[in-house]
Amino acid sequence: MDSELDVLERGALAFCLAARLTAWPDDETLREAKVLAEGLEDGGSPERALISIAAHAERARYEPEYLTLFENGPRRCPVHETEYGRMRGMAKGNELADIAGFYTAFGMTRADGDAARQLSDHLAVELEFYGTLLAKQAALLEAGDGEGGSIVLDARRKFLGDHLGRLTNAISSQPSVQGSPVYGPLLASTHALVQAECNALSVTPAPMDFLPEQAESEVMCCAT
Helix, strand or coil: CCCHHHHHHHHHHHHHHHHHHHCCCCHHHHHHHHHHHHHCCCCCHHHHHHHHHHHHCCHHHHHHHHHHHHHHCCCCCCCEHHHCCCCHHHHHHHHHHHHHHHHHHCCCCCCCCCCCCCCCCEHHHHHHHHHHHHHHHHHHHHHCCHHHHHHHHHHHHHHHHHHHHHHHHHHHCCHHHHCCCCHHHHHHHHHHHHHHHHHHCCCCCCCCCCCCHHHHHHHHHHHC
């Protein structure tokens, strides 16, 4: 049976791998995904699926599908958390501030060269942050810092419940994503990875829906 330290370290790698695969698929990012996959031991079905996906990920397939599915297509599916929810325009500032608060508290900063399409509420950024939390908890466990470990564990539960768990559930349930031969299996495996964390920590994220801008305007007009 794997030790707690082994589980945390493998989880950190798996979440960082999922982050690379769901980020903008340039050559460097996909190369990093392959390196992470080579260092990740097969710990279960989500990890196994992500390793296989990384091994076959090519920019020529991923880039056009990313653009169509997440950015420019007629049935575009948002990959940013604050684009979900019926009143997303009104809540966006508060949600971004809460996400930024998590990142700041644990020393995660954005590099100057990061693409604008990967803002703080982008799925890939949230996945990488959760991987960072797992790595921090592994380091604290190895150092025997129980108090610090408890703080990180509490942050993991809150971030899953308030942000990452809700986002992966919302994206993976979109019909356009489920029908994508490229991103359908990837988002299903990513959601399974996140859901396993939620189950392990007894976290139940609240559901989060998506309305296209036109439908949202109609809802707001009816409410008025």
